[in-house]
Amino acid sequence: MRAFVPDLDRHLAACDLALVQGGLTTCMELTAAGTPFLYFPLQNHFEQNFHVAHRLDRYGAGTRMAFATSTPDMIAEAMVAALRAPAKFKSVEADGAVRAARMLADLF
Numbered sequence: 657m658r659a660f661v662p663d664l665d666r667h668l669a670a671c672d673l674a675l676v677q678g679g680l681t682t683c684m685e686l687t688a689a690g691t692p693f694l695y696f697p698l699q700n701h702f703e704q705n706f707h708v709a710h711r712l713d714r715y716g717a718g719t720r721m722a723f724a725t726s727t728p729d730m731i732a733e734a735m736v737a738a739l740r741a742p743a744k745f746k747s748v749e750a751d752g753a754v755r756a757a758r759m760l761a762d763l764f
Contacts, residue, residue: 665689673739675731678704678720680711687717688748692738694731696723717745 661667668674668682669689676682678697686693695718697704712718719734726734 673735675735678708680704680708683708683712683718684748687712687715687745688750690743690745692719692741692743693717694719694721694734694738696721696726699724715746715748717743 664682665685668685668691671691674682674686674691674693676686676693676695678695678701680703683693683695695708695712697708697720699705699722709720712720719738721731721734
């Protein structure tokens with residue numbers, strides 16, 4: 657556990673499995689890297705419980721868990737399952753800058 661990790665995207669891409677809180681940036685970095693992960697959205701955090709969860713469902717990424725109700729055995733079982741199953745996430749679009757430039761060009 658670390659408070660800050662420089663070049664976090666590289667660590668996330670290199671790890672075998674990640675356990676994360678459920679923030680969009682971290683979860684999407686893991687999705688883009690094809691790294692299996694368990695995520696624990698904050699209980700009353702609208703974005704993490706709805707927006708992030710919806711987006712991850714669209715990509716087929718991550719295993720959602722509830723911190724308050726997950727026992728150590730449940731977490732361990734989910735970790736083993738995530739490591740055994742090959743990650744089959746949909747590819748994350750990487751052309752956002754090009755699409756934005758085209759939209760702006762259309763305005764001129």
